[in-house]
Amino acid sequence: MPPLVNASRCTGCAGKEESFCERACPGDLMAVSPQSGKAFCRAANECWDCMSCIKVCPSGALELRIPYQIGYFGARLRPILGRNSITWKCRDINGVESTYSYRNRTN
Numbered sequence: 583m584p585p586l587v588n589a590s591r592c593t594g595c596a597g598k599e600e601s602f603c604e605r606a607c608p609g610d611l612m613a614v615s616p617q618s619g620k621a622f623c624r625a626a627n628e629c630w631d632c633m634s635c636i637k638v639c640p641s642g643a644l645e646l647r648i649p650y651q652i653g654y655f656g657a658r659l660r661p662i663l664g665r666n667s668i669t670w671k672c673r674d675i676n677g678v679e680s681t682y683s684y685r686n687r688t689n
């Protein structure tokens with residue numbers, strides 16, 4: 583399931599030759615629409631939810647749609663990368679958001 587793009591947050595990585603999400607996707611699936619200037623996944627069926635694009639987006643514009651087998655429709659997961667940590671914001675199907683932060687660097 584491809585990432586969900588929050589159009590109000592996506593800047594299209596304006597000024598960059600290639601957007602962060604395009605560079606990060608190992609399957610070359612992300613692109614920025616020349617019409618809207620917003621990111622989209624050009625081959626939804628080929629996305630394997632690796633979250634690389636979601637982690638690198640500097641605007642927090644991408645979210646993982648949690649598969650219904652785990653979270654049912656409407657559940658979302660968004661990582662926010664810090665210098666030495668990662669924070670996960672998880673929204674359940676009722677809109678309740680939980681935040682989990684972990685250190686991911688030791689020096």
Ligand code: SF4
Nearest residue numbers: 592593594595603639
């Ligand atoms: S990295 Fe984020 S802000 Fe940049 S084009 Fe992709 S979704 Fe938009």
Ligand code: SF4
Nearest residue numbers: 607629630632633635
């Ligand atoms: S989640 Fe992974 S495979 Fe899917 S579009 Fe993003 S970087 Fe590509």
